[in-house]
Structure formats: structure tokens, C-alpha cells
Amino acid sequence: MAIATSPPKKIKLNRIGLELPVYRGGKTTLCAGCGHNAISERIIDACFTMGVDPTQVVKLSGIGCSSKSPAYFLGSSHGFNTVHGRMPSIGTGALLANKQLVAIGVSGDGDTGAIGIGQFVHLMRRNLPMVYVIEDNGCYGLTKGQFSPTADVGSTLKTGVVNDLPPIDTCALAIQLGATFVARSFSGDKKQLTAILKAALSHRGTAMLDVLSPCVTFNDHEGSTKSYAYVKSHDDPLEELDFVPFFEDITIDYEPGTTQEVTMHDGSRLYLRKLDQSYNPTDKMQALRALHETHARGEFATGLIYVDPMADDFLTSLNLVDEPLATLPERRVRPPRAVLDEVMDDLR
Amino acid sequence: MPSSDAAVAERSVVASTTPVINDFSIQVATVNGSGSQTANLVLLRSIFQMGVPVSGKNMFPSNIAGLPTWFTIRANKHGYVARKTEIDFLVAMNPETAREDVLNLKRGAAVVYDEPLKLDALRDDLVFYPVPFDTLVGQVSRDVKLRRRVRNMIYDGVLSQLLGVQLEQMEVALRRQFGSKPKVVSINREALDVGFAFAEQHLEKRDPYGIEPMDENGGRILVDGNAAAAIGCLMAGVTVVTWYPITPSSSLCETLIGYLRKYRVDKETGKATFAVVQAEDEIAALGMAIGSGWAGARSMTATSGPGVSLMGEFAGLGYYAEVPAVIFDVQRVGPSTGLPTRTAQGDVLSTAFLSHGDSRHPLLFPCSPEECYSMAINAFDLAERFQTPVFVMSDLDLGMNTWMSPTFEYPTKPIDRGKVLDQETLDRIGRFGRYRDVDGDGIPYRSIPGTDMPAYFCRGSGHNEWGQYSERADDYEKNVDRLTRKFETARNWMPAPVVEINRKARIGIIAYGTTHWAIIESRDQLAAEADLQTSYYRLRAYPFRSALASFIERHDRVYVVEQNRDAQMSTLMRLELRAELAGRLRSVLHYAGMPIDARSITENVLIQEGYRVEHSEADGPLPHNAGVGGE
Numbered sequence: 011m012a013i014a015t016s017p018p019k020k021i022k023l024n025r026i027g028l029e030l031p032v033y034r035g036g037k038t039t040l041c042a043g044c045g046h047n048a049i050s051e052r053i054i055d056a057c058f059t060m061g062v063d064p065t066q067v068v069k070l071s072g073i074g075c076s077s078k079s080p081a082y083f084l085g086s087s088h089g090f091n092t093v094h095g096r097m098p099s100i101g102t103g104a105l106l107a108n109k110q111l112v113a114i115g116v117s118g119d120g121d122t123g124a125i126g127i128g129q130f131v132h133l134m135r136r137n138l139p140m141v142y143v144i145e146d147n148g149c150y151g152l153t154k155g156q157f158s159p160t161a162d163v164g165s166t167l168k169t170g171v172v173n174d175l176p177p178i179d180t181c182a183l184a185i186q187l188g189a190t191f192v193a194r195s196f197s198g199d200k201k202q203l204t205a206i207l208k209a210a211l212s213h214r215g216t217a218m219l220d221v222l223s224p225c226v227t228f229n230d231h232e233g234s235t236k237s238y239a240y241v242k243s244h245d246d247p248l249e250e251l252d253f254v255p256f257f258e259d260i261t262i263d264y265e266p267g268t269t270q271e272v273t274m275h276d277g278s279r280l281y282l283r284k285l286d287q288s289y290n291p292t293d294k295m296q297a298l299r300a301l302h303e304t305h306a307r308g309e310f311a312t313g314l315i316y317v318d319p320m321a322d323d324f325l326t327s328l329n330l331v332d333e334p335l336a337t338l339p340e341r342r343v344r345p346p347r348a349v350l351d352e353v354m355d356d357l358r
Numbered sequence: 359m360p361s362s363d364a365a366v367a368e369r370s371v372v373a374s375t376t377p378v379i380n381d382f383s384i385q386v387a388t389v390n391g392s393g394s395q396t397a398n399l400v401l402l403r404s405i406f407q408m409g410v411p412v413s414g415k416n417m418f419p420s421n422i423a424g425l426p427t428w429f430t431i432r433a434n435k436h437g438y439v440a441r442k443t444e445i446d447f448l449v450a451m452n453p454e455t456a457r458e459d460v461l462n463l464k465r466g467a468a469v470v471y472d473e474p475l476k477l478d479a480l481r482d483d484l485v486f487y488p489v490p491f492d493t494l495v496g497q498v499s500r501d502v503k504l505r506r507r508v509r510n511m512i513y514d515g516v517l518s519q520l521l522g523v524q525l526e527q528m529e530v531a532l533r534r535q536f537g538s539k540p541k542v543v544s545i546n547r548e549a550l551d552v553g554f555a556f557a558e559q560h561l562e563k564r565d566p567y568g569i570e571p572m573d574e575n576g577g578r579i580l581v582d583g584n585a586a587a588a589i590g591c592l593m594a595g596v597t598v599v600t601w602y603p604i605t606p607s608s609s610l611c612e613t614l615i616g617y618l619r620k621y622r623v624d625k626e627t628g629k630a631t632f633a634v635v636q637a638e639d640e641i642a643a644l645g646m647a648i649g650s651g652w653a654g655a656r657s658m659t660a661t662s663g664p665g666v667s668l669m670g671e672f673a674g675l676g677y678y679a680e681v682p683a684v685i686f687d688v689q690r691v692g693p694s695t696g697l698p699t700r701t702a703q704g705d706v707l708s709t710a711f712l713s714h715g716d717s718r719h720p721l722l723f724p725c726s727p728e729e730c731y732s733m734a735i736n737a738f739d740l741a742e743r744f745q746t747p748v749f750v751m752s753d754l755d756l757g758m759n760t761w762m763s764p765t766f767e768y769p770t771k772p773i774d775r776g777k778v779l780d781q782e783t784l785d786r787i788g789r790f791g792r793y794r795d796v797d798g799d800g801i802p803y804r805s806i807p808g809t810d811m812p813a814y815f816c817r818g819s820g821h822n823e824w825g826q827y828s829e830r831a832d833d834y835e836k837n838v839d840r841l842t843r844k845f846e847t848a849r850n851w852m853p854a855p856v857v858e859i860n861r862k863a864r865i866g867i868i869a870y871g872t873t874h875w876a877i878i879e880s881r882d883q884l885a886a887e888a889d890l891q892t893s894y895y896r897l898r899a900y901p902f903r904s905a906l907a908s909f910i911e912r913h914d915r916v917y918v919v920e921q922n923r924d925a926q927m928s929t930l931m932r933l934e935l936r937a938e939l940a941g942r943l944r945s946v947l948h949y950a951g952m953p954i955d956a957r958s959i960t961e962n963v964l965i966q967e968g969y970r971v972e973h974s975e976a977d978g979p980l981p982h983n984a985g986v987g988g989e
């Protein structure tokens with residue numbers, strides 16, 4: 011595979027004329043080396059290169075170290091650090107109020123897999139257009155290192171306590187629930203994560219990203235299957251990804267049969283160079299099988315695991331007017347006197 | 359004539375020879391799921407159409423079919439519409455409860471009953487009218503299904519004849535019920551006629567009760583509080599409705615959805631100016647309402663006590679992050695396996711302080727459908743003006759029962775979206791600080807996501823006035839003090855109380871919500887029967903107005919009447935009142951799951967005032983065998 015043209019590196023402004031620093035946020039208060047910080051950097055990158063309009067973005071999160079991170083990217087966007095495990099409902103509400111918003115949600119594996127599993131399930135079912143990132147470290151960072159529901163059987167805490175409950179695989183769960191974009195990545199894999207984030211921003215529907223994001227303070231020891239070293243050595247990418255946004259006129263050449271091209275809802279294209287000849291991310295059964303098999307080997311299947319780029323999203327199904335409901339003028343939301351009269355007559 | 363009838367005539371005591379016109383109550387005892395609701399509403403509506411003040415209360419089990427249900431209609435020429443405990447006229451259709459229903463009646467009451475039940479053997483101080491319903495319904499149709507459906511309409515026909523409820527009015531009511539289905543109207547009409555003819559030929563009127571036309575209901579409508587609230591939401595310009603079904607609040611959202619589909623779809627584009635989502639639970643329902651309130655929608659949800667408890671954490675977030683949302687709490691008795699289909703005013707304290715440390719919420723207390731309507735509109739304005747969740751505290755009695763009401767007034771004020779930041783304001787205030795008290799009233803400005811106004815990062819209480827993250831003690835204190843100031847400002851924006859001062863009165867009464875209707879009647883009873891004059895303060899909102907203290911100051915003793923065990927409103931008042939004033943408060947409490955009645959209040963007040971009272975059946979008869987199940 012070869013990229014035919016590559017844009018000159020000098021360009022400092024993006025598609026909508028903004029500089030990179032506009033996409034930065036406040037100074038992080040997370041631990042140095044925390045995987046979550048790396049993910050924030052990738053979100054900044056992806057939003058900058060995609061030319062996402064920060065005034066149209068809402069950043070949403072639950073509670074946890076991970077959920078603090080929206081304060082550290084896109085500082086000129088609105089954000090809402092909500093309550094533990096319930097960010098999906100706040101996000102749903104925000105999008106009902108204004109269907110034009112670009113919603114970026116950040117959650118943790120505890121925030122999603124434990125207290126928030128109910129809202130997560132229904133978010134996946136609804137296919138609400140939103141990027142939903144789980145920063146997955148297998149533990150509760152903010153409450154100092156307890157196991158989370160994504161911890162593997164046999165994985166240990168710093169204190170030596172062994173986890174003996176099976177993990178929830180959020181990707182497998184999401185696919186079963188009808189999610190339309192499911193990916194797994196690693197905070198340490200810059201290229202893959204950025205490509206997936208860009209594709210996620212091009213998707214119309216819920217884009218669920220489970221990003222392995224080691225907690226360097228509470229879960230980075232030997233015996234943990236979510237440590238940096240363990241994840242790095244057990245990362246098993248399904249494909250190599252290249253993303254071409256809709257506004258770039260680039261063609262990618264590839265040998266027939268080696269690469270699958272996926273056209274996203276906005277016209278962007280995703281090139282998936284197959285590492286395993288048989289993998290097809292639009293096939294649910296294959297996706298589930300891949301997740302199962304890699305997990306059984308003690309590895310993580312990463313990359314775009316499942317995608318259905320053209321499925322109907324929740325907001326479209328509501329048949330809303332084109333403008334945001336939030337700012338409709340009074341005359342469009344308060345019916346005229348004649349309506350009240352009619353309603354009264356019906357009750358007489 | 360049925361063979362037992364002669365015997366009945368011999369044994370029965372004719373209660374009274376003086377006719378009792380437009381002042382009695384009818385109770386219909388049936389099994390739920392038997393289609394009796396139609397017959398009951400037709401009866402209620404016919405009396406209403408005859409210009410007689412009337413109210414209807416349904417006492418139903420938490421069950422879909424097969425358990426006992428009682429529907430009580432009270433016709434009252436004086437306009438009293440509260441529940442009255444004594445039943446004057448019973449229609450006994452349910453074999454399971456019939457015995458007890460009859461034994462509970464006061465002397466002289468009349469009973470229309472299904473003949474095979476042989477209820478006439480139970481007592482000799484009642485007037486019995488046996489009706490062979492199965493035989494009669496056979497004359498209407500051979501179809502088993504149809505027979506089941508119209509069987510109850512026969513008692514309407516019988517009552518029409520016995521009580522003088524005009525048949526033409528019943529037909530009008532039928533048409534209202536089944537408007538577009540002429541076949542259904544006609545078969546029901548037949549059933550009415552069969553009942554009427556039977557009564558005419560076989561029943562000799564021996565009770566004193568009767569309905570005669572009056573002219574009291576001009577300009578009135580019949581409506582339940584939930585539908586009224588739904589109309590209020592429609593007129594308030596609601597844009598986002600997120601909810602989770604729970605009796606007795608479901609019909610609020612369901613009715614609203616009907617109106618929204620009819621009146622809020624853009625004519626040209628066919629697209630909706632509203633969004634409705636049935637959430638996965640009440641936590642999500644309020645989460646969505648708060649999310650959309652934050653993003654600028656006029657959002658609402660409706661629920662009842664169990665749902666309110668689930669909403670706790672989000673209510674606190676809404677309070678601290680200062681996000682508008684409207685929550686209807688149609689109150690009912692306690693947990694889901696309790697008396698979920700019975701009324702109460704039991705969520706007052708828990709809702710006022712719902713959630714974690716130092717949360718406080720404005721509450722509105724409608725007493726009538728008209729107030730469900732107007733307070734719904736007001737609630738949206740208040741929620742946006744004060745950027746906080748506002749609770750409308752209705753109850754099952756108000757929400758689900760049928761009430762007479764004046765027609766609703768079209769809103770006179772434009773929608774108030776509160777302090778939403780715009781360019782002009784931004785120029786005036788210089789720099790946007792989300793939690794800055796620019797105007798000294800505790801209310802900050804907010805910007806709406808997706809607009810071109812400056813953004814802020816919204817989080818609970820850990821922020822300074824610029825909306826920046828802060829855990830500093832002084833920032834926190836300053837912020838919660840401002841929230842207190844905001845709540846103080848809200849006091850005078852809340853619906854004012856309705857106060858009636860009687861200059862001769864030494865004692866005052868305070869009540870709120872549906873208790874009002876029994877208070878009107880009870881005050882008349884106190885005046886007429888014991889020459890006890892009272893003043894009355896009908897509380898309509900929390901936070902309270904300063905008028906509350908002045909009212910208590912004027913009186914030696916003040917009775918706070920409410921429908922809960924723990925004197926919740928009175929407790930809420932005591933938190934604010936000077937000890938000397940708090941000491942004047944007494945409580946009259948009613949918590950049987952049935953709407954409060956005047957007689958209970960009157961007796962309770964008289965006893966506390968030192969009168970000797972011969973105890974009536976003020977709290978009975980309560981059907982204690984009503985089915986109970988999970989909701």
C-alpha cells in the first residue's frame with residue numbers, strides 16, 4: 011500500500027481554518043504516564059485533522075479518572091462531567107435538544123461496565139450518533155485501584171488479590187446489542203487509535219471504542235493483564251488501518267484481496283489491510299469469533315472490529331425538524347389559541 | 359318481576375320520604391378489566407351534562423383484570439367534590455366484595471345488585487333493587503364477547519330510570535366516548551334502554567335519591583389532572599419528553615404524546631418540533647431531561663415516588679450544575695408492592711431535599727386540573743429562570759380521577775427562557791463566568807452548547823464562579839451561598855398562596871394539593887355545626903412565601919392538613935419558622951390511601967379544639983379486601 015499524495019507538513023490551519031492549540035484543553039491533573047492522557051492527545055489530533063467545529067462539540071463523561079479527561083481536550087467546547095455511569099443519558103438528552111451537535115463521550119471501564127452497564131446497553135441499542143470511548147484500565151483508578159468488571163480472570167491487584175470473575179467484553183457486548191461501530195485499540199498505538207477516532211467521527215451512529223489505557227499507578231504491575239507491558243506484548247491487530255477523510259482527494263492503491271475499503275456515512279474511506287486473510291469487519295459472527303478466539307489466547311484483538319456504516323441512527327428515527335429543538339422560537343413550540351380552544355371543546 | 363322482589367319489599371325499610379336531590383354518592387363495585395369504566399364515565403358525564411356538580415373517583419387495584427374496583431360518583435348541588443365516605447347508592451356487580459360492600463352501607467342506602475347474589479338477605483334496613491343482568495344482556499346480543507362488554511351499561515339504564523338521569527344525556531355521553539363508532543354507540547344505547555325498561559316495569563322507586571337538572575356547569579370541562587398537565591406542557595412549548603412508565607403518572611406522558619403528535623408536527627415538513635423517548639428507567643429519564651435542559655431544550659419527565667427515589671443523584675446534579683428540568687411527581691402510596699394505585703401526599707420532604715448534601719428543589723402543588731395546567735406552564739418558566747429542576751407535586755387522586763374544571767386560559771405571558779447568554783448581555787457583563795452572580799439575585803447566565811456563545815465545562819459543585827475546576831473551600835462556600843441566594847429569589851417567583859382571612863377566626867388551616875377540596879367542605883361544616891370560624895392558607899409552592907409566617911402569626915392555632923403519616927409539610931415549615939410560630943402548628947393527617955374527606959378533618963379539628971365528637975364512620979368504609987400487587 012502506498013499513499014499517492016501527502017499534504018505538505020507546513021500547514022498549520024485545518025479545514026475550517028483553526029490551529030491545533032484551539033483543540034487543546036486544560037492542563038491534565040492525571041498521573042504522569044496515565045494512558046488516558048495519551049488518548050486525550052489522540053482526540054485532539056483527530057478533531058483537528060478532521061476539522062471538527064469545536065463550537066458544535068459537546069464533551070461528555072461519567073465519573074472516574076477517565077471521565078475527568080474531557081477537561082483536557084477541546085477547551086473551547088462545552089463539556090459535561092456528569093454522574094457515575096450515567097453519561098449516556100445526558101448525552102442522549104443533549105442530542106435530543108440539538109441534533110447537530112457532535113458528541114464525544116469518555117467513560118471508564120468501571121463507569122461503563124459496572125454502575126453504567128444499564129445505560130451503556132441502551133445507548134448501544136439506540137445507535138445514538140456519538141463517539142463513546144471507554145478508557146479501559148481494568149481497575150477503578152479514582153477510587154484507588156479496585157478491580158473493575160473488565161479485569162481478566164487471574165489478574166491480580168497490587169496487593170496480590172486475584173480476580174476470579176470473568177470479564178465483560180464491552181466490544182462483544184456492544185456488537186450483540188446492535189452497535190454499529192465497534193473498535194478496540196491501545197492508548198500506546200498512536201497510528202491505529204488516531205485512524206479509529208477519525209473513522210468514529212465520520213460515523214453516523216454510536217461509535218464504541220474500547221481503548222486499553224493502562225493505569226500506571228494502580229494496575230501496571232506484573233500479574234496484571236492491563237499493564238502497559240502486557241497489553242503491548244499481547245496486542246493482536248486485526249488489520250492495518252488507513253483513513254481518508256471525505257474532504258481529501260487521496261487514493262490508496264492496494265493489491266486486490268489484501269485490503270477492504272469501507273465508506274463511512276460522510277463519504278470518508280477506511281482502508282483495512284488484512285493481516286488475517288479471512289477477517290471481514292462487516293460480519294458480526296466473524297467479529298464475535300475473533301474477539302472470543304483472541305481472548306482465549308490471552309490476547310487483545312484490536313482495530314475496527316465491527317462496522318455497519320449505513321444503519322439508521324436514533325435521531326433520524328425521531329423525524330425531528332432540521333433546526334435544533336433547543337433554539338426553536340416560541341411561535342414554533344407554543345401552539346396558537348385555536349389549538350387550546352379545540353382541546354377544550356373536546357373535553358366539554 | 360323477579361320472585362324475590364316481593365319479599366324484599368316487605369323487609370326493606372323505606373329510608374326517608376323527603377327526596378334527596380343532587381346531594382348523594384353512588385358507588386359502583388365491579389371487577390377490573392370488566393369494562394365498567396365506560397359505564398361509569400357515561401354516568402358521570404350525564405350528570406355533569408345535566409348541570410349538576412359532580413366528581414368521580416376510581417379506586418382500583420394494581421392489576422390488569424379480575425380484582426375488585428370501586429368507582430364513586432358524588433353529585434353535589436353545593437359544589438363539594440371531595441370524597442365523601444358514606445355511600446348512598448351502591449351498584450353491586452362484584453360477587454367477591456358484594457357482601458362486605460352491603461354490610462358497610464349506612465342505614466337507608468339503596469342497592470342495585472346482580473340478582474343471583476341475593477344480597478337482600480343481608481340486611482333489612484336498606485332498599486334493594488335486584489336486576490337480572492345476565493337475562494337482560496341476553497336481550498341485547500347473543501355474542502358472548504359483546505354481552506360482556508355492554509353488561510355494565512345496563513346498570514346505567516337502571517340508574518337512569520331510578521335516579522332521573524336523562525337517557526338523552528347518556529346517549530350524548532356515549533357518543534363522546536365512542537364518537538367515531540356508531541355501531542358501538544348503538545349497541546350500548548340498546549343496553550341502556552333494556553336497563554331503563556326493566557327498571558320502569560319491575561322496580562318500584564323506594565329510595566329518596568334523585569338527579570334534577572341544574573345550571574352549574576356552563577363553561578366547564580371534565581378532565582383528569584394528568585391530561586390537564588399534558589395540555590400545560592403542550593402550551594409551555596415543551597421540546598423534550600423523556601419518561602419511564604409508572605402508575606399514576608403514565609397517562610400524563612401518554613396523553614401528552616397524543617397532543618404533541620397532533621399539534622406539534624410542522625405542517626410543511628411533517629417533522630416534529632418535539633422529541634419523546636421512553637427511557638430505560640427513571641435515572642435515565644431524568645438524565646436525558648437534564649442533558650437536554652443543559653443543551654437548551656424545555657425538557658420534562660413524569661413519574662411517581664419510586665421513580666423520584668431513583669432520580670435522586672441526578673436531581674442533585676441538576677441543582678448544583680444548575681440545569682433546568684421539569685419533573686412531575688404524581689404521588690402515590692409507597693413502594694411498588696404496597697398500595698401503588700392509591701393516593702398520597704407522601705413525597706414532600708424527600709423531594710424537597712432529594713439527593714446529596716444541601717440540595718433543595720422548588721416544588722409546586724396543584725390542587726386542580728386547572729392548576730395542573732397553569733403550573734405545568736409555570737414550571738417550565740421557573741426551571742429556566744432559576745436553572746434548576748422544578749417538581750410539580752400532583753397525586754393519584756388529581757392525576758387519574760375525573761374532575762370538573764373551568765376551561766383553561768391561554769398563556770398571557772411569553773415563554774421565559776431565563777438568563778440565556780446572548781451577545782448583548784456578553785457585551786454588558788464583559789466576561790462570561792458561568793457561575794458569576796452578575797445581577798445580585800443569585801442567578802448566573804448560562805450559554806447553550808452549539809451556539810456561538812462562549813463554552814463552559816459543566817460539573818457538579820467543584821467550580822468557581824468562572825466555571826473553572828476548584829476544590830477551594832472559599833470557592834465552594836461562595837457558590838453554595840449564591841445557591842441559597844438564588845433560592846431566596848425564587849420565593850417570590852413561586853405561585854402565591856391563596857389566602858382567605860376570616861377576621862373572627864382564632865384558628866387557621868393550611869393545606870395544599872387535593873386536600874383543598876375537603877377543606878372547603880370541612881370549613882363549612884366547622885362553621886355550620888360548631889360555629890367554629892377558620893382562616894385558610896392554601897399553600898401552592900415551596901420555597902414558602904413570607905406570607906406563611908404572617909398567616910400563622912394571626913392565629914392562635916394553625917392546623918396543617920395533609921395526606922401523609924409524618925406531617926411532612928408541617929415539618930418543612932418548622933425548618934423555617936420561628937420557634938414561637940412553629941409551636942402554633944397542629945396536624946391533621948390522613949394516610950389511608952383514599953382521598954381525604956371533609957368529615958375526617960372536621961372531626962379531627964373539633965377533637966383537637968376540645969369539642970366532644972360522636973365518632974362517625976369518617977374513615978370508613980374502606981374496602982380492605984382490595985387486591986394488591988406489584989406495579
Ligand SMILES: Cc1ncc(C[n+]2csc(CCOP(=O)(O)OP(=O)(O)O)c2C)c(N)n1
Nearest residue numbers: 074075076094118119120121149150151152
Ligand atoms: C454513585 C457513585 N458511586 C461511587 C462513586 C465513586 N467512584 C468514583 S470513580 C469510581 C470508579 C471509576 O472507575 P473507572 O470508570 O474504571 O475509571 P478510572 O478512574 O479507572 O479511569 C467510583 C467507584 C461515585 N462517584 N458515584
Ligand code: SF4
Nearest residue numbers: 041044075151225226
Ligand atoms: S490513578 Fe490510574 S487511571 Fe487514575 S490518573 Fe492515575 S494512572 Fe490514570
